[in-house]
Amino acid sequence: MAIQQTDDGRWKVDVEPIKGKRFRKTFKTKGEAQRFEATCRAKVIDKPDWTPKPRDRRRLLELIGRWRLLHGHALSDIHRTELVLNRMAREMGNPVASQLTGATYTAYRAARLASGTSGKTVNNQLGYLCSVFNVLRQLGEIDYENPLASVKPLKLQERELTYLSDAHIDQLFRAIQDHCRTPHTYMVATICLATGCRWGEAQALRPERVRDGHVLFVNTKGKRRRSVPIDQALHDRIHQHFQEHGLFTNCRDSFDYAVNMSGLKLPAGQKSHVLRHTFASHFMMNGGNILTLQKVLGHASLNMTMRYAHLAPDYLKDVITLGPIRGFRHFYAAQTCDRT
Template sequence: MAIEQLPDGRWKVDTEPIKGRRFRKTFKTKGEAQRFEATCRAKCIETPDWSPRPKDTRRLLELIDRWRLLHGHALSDIYRTELVLRRMAEGMGNPIACRLSGAQYTEYRAKRLAAGITGKTVNTQLGHLCAVFNILQELGEIDYSNPLAKVKPLKLQERELSYLSREQIEVLFNAIREHCRTPHTAMVATICLATGCRWGEAQGLRPERVKDGAVHFVNTKSKRRRSVPIDAALQDCIQEHFTRHGLFTNCRDSFDFAVKMSGLDLPAGQKSHVLRHSFASHFMMNGGNILTLQKILGHASLNMTMRYAHLAPEYLRDVISLGPIRDFRHLYGADGSTM
């Protein structure tokens, strides 16, 4: 008999759809057993070599290990990303991966937020975890879709990008000269301010990448090479610095200390990045083109660069000449009348 009930109430399937292809499995309900039998018969007729895959009971940490082996090893920040993923898995009790639910994750997220973790951080971590499932499915490592596909990232208030005025730039560099012992800090900061690059990109420069009136960045966040023009005087200054002091060393902490000593009030997480924001902001305020800025900053999407568009002198000026209020200036006395 293909399906029979066992003494403990479970249902056993013992079927041989074609000669030499026998399948046995036990289920809690008769309906599940019947569906399995029907599936086996249909699949074996279509594909004689077909065999039901065993249920995937691997836990999340084991899946993260497979993701690291198959894909993660090629990432530049694999150690930090893997650490984040493993802490998430442990925080959720290392569940069986295919049984992870959106409710289980959002409960974990709520606890993280209550503990003071920022919304931006939990959104980034959700992206990492979803990427693990999506990549493993694409590679055929798992046969189920991302269980967190319907979990939406938190909607966050867009942060104001802080940039330095000319006076504040002078204050900052005075603090660097006064409080930083390493000579590299001032030069790295100067390169960031002159090219809009990230601190790590400037700090990783070598002499051969400063030539022909440009700085050539190779190890970038987007993995794309880009070149940013600089004037001849700055190029000579950078090359002289390499000759006298050697390659740049890690001086990020030194810069952060200078910012603290300068008394400048900067948003959290924007210390060294304020130089990049300052370059982009002044570039647009001085009449720069938004598409050119995108190439200089190395943004893959124009949406990221558009954060600086409002600083352009003529940005959205048409609202004054084309908006409906132009025909109703008497409402606020702009036509010379009194309200």
């Protein structure tokens, strides 16, 4: 039916020039109805935006491939991220990406958690997948919104950051001396402890980046260079090490072995970071400034650095001097209870 007269004498237009684009309207005269029908057909031809696009039937793996080509290739950890994304897509059955729903993903997430995957890992994976959709939407590669936008990351209990006492530091470095065959492990660990840098940042140092009493870290996690001062003795020792042993080699496994042999009990995932946490913790306990620590550690947000704020000697001491109980000393007196 295109144009049809109704029982009350009016003219009803019901036209579908192309599949998926339907127009309906009622007019007083047949001429108006005919003109409306002709206009609808003409606009579908003249204006491409009137013509509905075919539904995007690409599956998730194909979309991840497009994301890698258009954006992911510029990321420093693209190979690891792509492996994680591809595994997720396969484990979810490689669905049509536009038909992926929050319910489908959360069911997959629940299965991952039940299999022993940590909450932090599944939160990271959600972030990777959301980034794929968001980036492709921004680039105009897809015409629909991120289907996982309504899925919230899991709320996780904040982990305690372990740091080493002076005695534990001595215990660890003795283990490095006794059990590590490569001389680089001791030097890299020393740089991490002295500057709070990440293990990979110290391991990537070259002689030209240690000069004038400073260590220059490049290719960092935050993509920003930063310079950290060191004392002259360490400055000279680093250059002496390069002259005697050459550039640092990959000695992360050697350090992990030394930690195991030292007998220190560290939380999962904090072996190589324990020296960074130890630097930050001792820095704050010795009265360091939280903003200075942020710059030294290279945190983009102060929120990350605030994890160490509670270690400052005067942290929240105003609770004692400014709280309402300060003027009522009798609260501290021993209380007796008359039972007669």
